[in-house]
Amino acid sequence: MAGRVKGKVALVSGGASGLGAESGRRLAREGARVMLTDVAHDRGQAVADEILAEGGEAAFLPHDVTDEAQWIETIQATVARFGRLDVLVNSAGIGGGEPLLEATLEGWRRVTGINLDGTFLGVRHAAPAMIAGGGGSIINLSSILGKVGFPGAAAYCASKGGVALLTKAAALELAATGVRVNSVHPGFIETPMVAEALHASENGNEMRDMLISRHALGRLGAPREIADAIVFLASDESSFMTGAELVIDGGYTAA
Ligand SMILES: NC(=O)c1ccc[n+]([C@@H]2O[C@H](COP(=O)([O-])OP(=O)(O)OC[C@H]3O[C@@H](n4cnc5c(N)ncnc54)[C@H](O)[C@@H]3O)[C@@H](O)[C@H]2O)c1
Structure with a gap:
């Protein structure tokens, strides 16, 4: 399969759903071999099967990202299966x-x-495997809520702000090794995460309208609009980018 990330091996956490699943599909379409991981086993395997059915190369591993031993095993298994690790998408x-x-x-x-x-x-745990292969690209999913606050989401905002600065510190420390580290900051995107949050809200429809009105482009984003940027960061097209915050938010934070 020809493509912008041909020959690269990508590990995508949270690959069973939303932005992780769409990134896995698009990385595979652009020639990467993709290891999807998630705590949602059936949905993760289904995404891998879909990629295989399209003629791409993919596999799925159960993986809880809070478990350090599982990270070590997952990375070893990815290298054992596909021979190397070039890209990590922390979704x-x-x-x-x-x-x-x-x-x-x-x-x-x-x-x-x-x-x-x-x-x-x-x-x-991914960086050493990438360094062993001569370099790589780590893409961390932060959020616009890692840049601006949102009522009722203090822990989420703090976690995503932390991801942005972890990214910059890691980018500086790893620059000499050939590993690039960048963060992506989506606005509100039509994924199960957002659908579930709106569904759980007492006034989901009003909430949705309020969110739409905060995006200058007048709509929520589509997963493809984030996955395309992730392919760019995974590819050599972004070879001079590290420590950057790629904001893709339909103008939410322009106001
Ligand atoms: N959708 C948005 O609007 C939006 C905006 C900004 C940032 N993000 C970020 O993008 C990433 C993907 O979000 P999404 O919208 O695709 O959500 P999603 O809920 O559709 O997918 C997230 C996936 O992560 C998996 N997951 C949850 N806990 C896990 C764990 N402990 N170990 C392994 N996997 C686990 C879930 O099973 C799920 O498959 C998240 O980090 C999210 O914070 C999303």
């Missing part, structure tokens, strides 16, 4: 939130444990 994450005055330490740790600790573990 596993959870949304949700609690009003600050009702928030619990347990809830805080759940969100930051998956979104921030999980990303740290990915960077920590």
Whole structure:
């Protein structure tokens, strides 16, 4: 398969759904061999099967990003299966939130444990495998909510702000090794995460209209609009980018 990431091996956490699944599909269409990982086994395997049916190369591994031993095993298994590791997309994450005055330490740790600790573990354990192969590209899913606040989402905002600065520190530390590290900051995108949050809200329809109105382009984003940017960051087209924040938000943070 010809393509912009031909010959590269990509590991995509959170690959069973939303932005991870779409990134996996598009990386495979552009020639990468893709290891999808997720805690959602059936959905993850289904995405891998879909890629295989399209003629791409993909596999799925069960993987909880909060578990350090599983990160080590997953990276070893990816290298054993595909021979190398060039790209890591840290897409596993959870949304949700609690009003600050009702928030619990347990809830805080759940969100930051998956979104921030999980990303740290990915960077920590993928980088050596990439260095062994001469370099690579790590793409961390932050958010516009890693740049601006949102009521009721303190833990989420803190976790995504942490991902942005983890990205910059890692980019500086790894620059000499050939590993690039960048963060992506989507606005609100039509994925199961956003659909579930709106569904769980008492006034989901009004909430949706409010969110749409905050994007200058007057709509929420499509997963493809983020996955295309992830392919760019995974490819050699972005070879002079590291430590960057790629904001893709329909103008949300321009105001
Ligand atoms: N959708 C948006 O509007 C939006 C905006 C900005 C940033 N993001 C970020 O993009 C990433 C992907 O979001 P999405 O919208 O595709 O969400 P999603 O819910 O559709 O997919 C997230 C995936 O992560 C998996 N996951 C959750 N906990 C996990 C764990 N402990 N270990 C492994 N996998 C786990 C889930 O099973 C799910 O398949 C997240 O980090 C999210 O915070 C999303």
